[in-house]
Amino acid sequence: MTGRILVFGWGNPSRGDDALGPLFVERIEALQLPGVDCLTDFQLQVEHALDLYGRDRILFVDASLEAAPPFAVERIAAAKDASFTTHAMTPQAVLQVYVELEDGDPPPTWLLAISGERYELGEGLGAAAQRNLEAALAWAADWLVAGQPD
């Protein structure tokens, strides 16, 4: 049974604050919320468009160098870009793949960008990132239960 809400975080758990996405998903998954599916991966790729099928809402979660602490949330839309040149696609490009494959709009999607600073191999999560993670989780508790923010 596919959950109506998908929480999808990405990043490398062994690269410092890049673990924010997977850790966020791990914590949400532990709550065992009904109707909420949780997925993680190292990075986004084309096949992840197939994970979006049949969802009411989607929350993408990633670490971000650019987001002001503790986190930033925005509604995102499908967009064509050239992220094919790497092995990691942008979330907007994944939504666009969905549009092209389905010939229809993807589910409403938000991007939660949690502020991170350090990304070296072998590092753990930094103290600031840990605080940002907790703040993001607090926000998500409302979002997942209450409905859609503007």
Add this chain to the structure above:
Amino acid sequence: MSLELETAVHPENLRRVAIEPVSRVEGHGKVTLLLDENNKVHQVRLHIVEFRGFERFIQGRPYWEVPVMVQRLCGICPVSHHLAASKALDMILGAKLTPTAEKLRRLMHYGQILQSHALHFFHLASPDLLFGFGADVATRNVVGVIAAAPEVAKKGVLLRKYGQEVIRLTAGKRVHGTGTVPGGVNKSLSVAERDLLLKDIYQMVTWSREAVQIIKGLFAQNLAAYNAFGRFRSHSMSLIRADGAMDLYHGGLRARDMDGKTLFDHFDYARYWDVITEGVKSWSYMKFPFFKSLGEEAGWYRVGPLARVANCDFIPTPLADKERVEFLAYDGGSVAGATLGYHWARMIEMLHAAESIKDLLHDDDILGSDLMAKGERQERGVGVIEAPRGTLIHHYRVNEDDQVIRANLIVSTTHNNQPMNEAIRQVARQYLDGNEVTEGLLNHIEVAIRCFDPCLSCATHALGQMPLEVELVAADGTVASRLAKGSDGTFCR
């Protein structure tokens, strides 16, 4: 085997062009070119920051953690590191795998080959091949492929998804799987899991055959251009089965020179350092492997699909072998030496992977319960597999307290360091000499690099990363022109 264009005689009088994808970690796949006042190319170098810190990341850890830990070295091919590490640690344990364990590992590996090759061909390379190397960047991307050829693109997505499902079911999870452990595997497939994969495998074989026809058709339409693009002569190396068959999971090392003459064959990879060593150059963080017997300047070689398909005596699945024979004979054998021939060879391997998955799914050993083996404990272990991008070497020493005290990894992209440099030098000669740098010309360089499917950036990223920047710097240091690609793929001057 010349190193022409590696180092300019008088670099001080030349303009410098840098193509620099700035990424936060492995990042820095950077191309630099030195041009004179007439835009004639005098020097071309590809610099790639290696996976620095890999060995340090592993040292001191208990050996049984390593197959899981190493998956975090690379987000592109975690399964390759998982399997190569497990093979090395099998040797530490002195374990000879049970049939169930070996077949499940092979299944996982072929799943990875399938998904990796599908992604590369349908979504990373096909935009260049379908729309042209210098086509409008707005269409030269995966979305453009889907719009122009939706059925082809969708098959690529579903092939990739199927390979990921094979990995999920054999590794236990979509990512960070724990399926293989030193001495064996920790789970077999259930009948239900086997049947789930069986349901779609024939479709995957069919689509893989179609993919071979697509690249074959593209070669037929563009034979002269494809054959000439970034072409260079090279030695090659790959694993080979005892009977000469292609074997991507296990075998001995076979090396051939650029004329096809065998340099060494069925060499025990547990002593790879007897035949391979690595050189260093001051301008690159990444090492330059070469065959010891030929020396650093003449001994570099290529690995990966093109080397593997050309090196083996046969492919042990019928459809792929038929394609191998045609590939090697095509246009008098010219394609097997073409840099773009990597794409064709890659699709032959994808077909081989699909056929191999089919065969394994019909083998009841994958449902078995004899998962682990033990033997006489050793201090040193070497594991080698043919990863999607080429030969991957993991080498560990473990002390009496079961801690890893030394680790050495030679990844596929490192083997291909010099070949990638050769390819872009050829492209620079062919396309850049005398021309102003444009996005389309820049992409020609990337097309050449992309043939090798290198691991330039992978395991980590964050929003806003992966720009690409090119600067033309005059001899006096001033920036003559600049071209930048943003994280959303847009270009600006």
